[in-house]
Amino acid sequence: MPNKVLIIGAGGVANVVAQKCAQNSEVFGELLIASRTESKAKTIAERIKNIPVSTAKVDADKSQEVAALIKDFQPKIVLNIALPYQDLAIMDACLATGTNYLDTANYEPKEIAHFEYSWQWAYQERFKKAGILALLGSGFDPGMTNVYTAYAKKHYFDKIDTLDIIDCNNGDHGKAFATNFNPEINIREITQNGRFYKNGEWKEIPPLSIRQDISYPEVATRGSYVLFHEELESLVKHFPEIEQARFWMTFGDEYIKHLTVLKNVGMTRIDPVKFKGTDIVPLEFLKALLPEPSSLGENYSGKTCIGCQLTGTKKNANGTKDANGAIHEKQTYFVYNVCDHAECYKEVQGQAIAYTTGVPAMLGASMVLTGKWSGAGVFNMEQFDPDPFMAEIGKWGLAWKEIFGDEARLVN
Numbered sequence: 001m002p003n004k005v006l007i008i009g010a011g012g013v014a015n016v017v018a019q020k021c022a023q024n025s026e027v028f029g030e031l032l033i034a035s036r037t038e039s040k041a042k043t044i045a046e047r048i049k050n051i052p053v054s055t056a057k058v059d060a061d062k063s064q065e066v067a068a069l070i071k072d073f074q075p076k077i078v079l080n081i082a083l084p085y086q087d088l089a090i091m092d093a094c095l096a097t098g099t100n101y102l103d104t105a106n107y108e109p110k111e112i113a114h115f116e117y118s119w120q121w122a123y124q125e126r127f128k129k130a131g132i133l134a135l136l137g138s139g140f141d142p143g144m145t146n147v148y149t150a151y152a153k154k155h156y157f158d159k160i161d162t163l164d165i166i167d168c169n170n171g172d173h174g175k176a177f178a179t180n181f182n183p184e185i186n187i188r189e190i191t192q193n194g195r196f197y198k199n200g201e202w203k204e205i206p207p208l209s210i211r212q213d214i215s216y217p218e219v220a221t222r223g224s225y226v227l228f229h230e231e232l233e234s235l236v237k238h239f240p241e242i243e244q245a246r247f248w249m250t251f252g253d254e255y256i257k258h259l260t261v262l263k264n265v266g267m268t269r270i271d272p273v274k275f276k277g278t279d280i281v282p283l284e285f286l287k288a289l290l291p292e293p294s295s296l297g298e299n300y301s302g303k304t305c306i307g308c309q310l311t312g313t314k315k316n317a318n319g320t321k322d323a324n325g326a327i328h329e330k331q332t333y334f335v336y337n338v339c340d341h342a343e344c345y346k347e348v349q350g351q352a353i354a355y356t357t358g359v360p361a362m363l364g365a366s367m368v369l370t371g372k373w374s375g376a377g378v379f380n381m382e383q384f385d386p387d388p389f390m391a392e393i394g395k396w397g398l399a400w401k402e403i404f405g406d407e408a409r410l411v412n
């Protein structure tokens with residue numbers, strides 16, 4: 001029986017989530033899209049013809065406003081596709097109404113550019129007691145990358161030694177400078193110190209200070225930089241055997257040049273400054289000047305390639321000894337998706353970053369609604385069986401491929 005679902009937010013990612021839910025009409029029967037600016041929700045709703053969709057205005061920073069919407073609409077799950085700032089307020093509303101929750105990015109307080117899972121993991125007991133489920137980080141990275149890692153562990157590794165998540169956007173949107181998802185969240189993430197995990201400790205490095213050329217299959221060889229990404233935190237928690245975990249992302253020279261200048265002149269600051277007697281947060285002002293991520297799709301060309309490289313060991317299937325006398329075989333494995341910006345635009349009038357985030361958000365919700373993933377409490381994606389997710393994700397637009405052995409070693 002198709003379900004009612006509340007989507008909060010009406011930006012680039014929400015546009016994809018809503019349309020993908022409508023495509024999966026066996027599971028999603030009716031949508032309410034609620035956001036700060038209702039006109040944007042209406043634009044998305046108008047693209048959907050096959051299931052009922054309504055819209056509403058909500059300030060999701062206000063838990064009671066969200067709870068009132070939930071009481072009125074009675075959804076089976078709330079998809080938080082607004083911003084990380086709203087995570088806790090929406091989780092509170094879900095607790096107050098006994099409703100399942102899903103998001104694509106972990107909580108970050110507005111006044112500190114710092115994100116980590118502790119704030120949301122702290123809801124574990126309350127969600128458990130209420131008998132409801134929170135699925136955290138159901139986008140691509142985090143999200144698909146967590147499922148890829150769980151799939152690799154389940155099928156190909158007894159022990160994972162290293163994990164390198166690599167994220168390449170080899171697209172061109174034709175603008176001098178723009179961010180592919182919310183500019184505020186994106187710039188806060190990239191201008192902070194980088195971090196990676198090694199032998200039980202987090203190593204902190206200056207922003208964009210570790211670089212390597214990586215050859216992304218089917219796409220390009222691109223300079224890639226180590227930065228901290230939230231799925232590293234949950235993956236080393238749930239696979240504690242991992243000795244080293246890093247996250248790499250491509251940035252073009254033009255992007256870095258613009259970002260460096262903006263940072264040097266103070267435009268990426270998140271503390272208020274007085275301007276003509278008014279408090280202005282420079283990064284919020286900058287966001288108002290930059291293109292909306294949802295507007296980038298039309299002339300976007302090129303592809304993304306995002307995947308996970310893992311090394312580790314697997315028991316030799318025959319139980320025979322290898323050259324060193326060990327019965328474990330060394331494994332290198334790479335699993336990835338390639339997504340084309342122009343194809344995404346043709347299908348849902350959005351670009352590939354929004355698409356690769358929105359499809360796993362829909363499928364994560366579908367896993368919960370169909371009971372393929374079930375339980376009470378707060379969960380990261382890798383805590384569930386990856387197989388049903390991996391079996392379906394290709395059908396919804398994010399086909400995956402895998403490579404083994406020396407060819408799978410893309411990062412050193």
Ligand code: NDP
Pocket residue numbers: 008009010011012013014034035036037040058059060061081082083084086104105137138139140141142143180181182183185292293294353356357
């Ligand atoms: P956008 O800026 O395009 O959209 C955000 C939407 O949230 C806007 O419609 C905005 O409203 C709405 N919103 C903001 N604050 C509130 C509020 N207080 N109440 C109600 N609505 C609000 O961002 P994206 O679509 O690019 O990103 C959405 C989310 O996806 C972000 O959390 C981002 O971090 C995450 N993301 C996750 C990825 C992953 O792979 N896991 C990758 C990319 C993004 P308004 O229109 O009025 O501004």
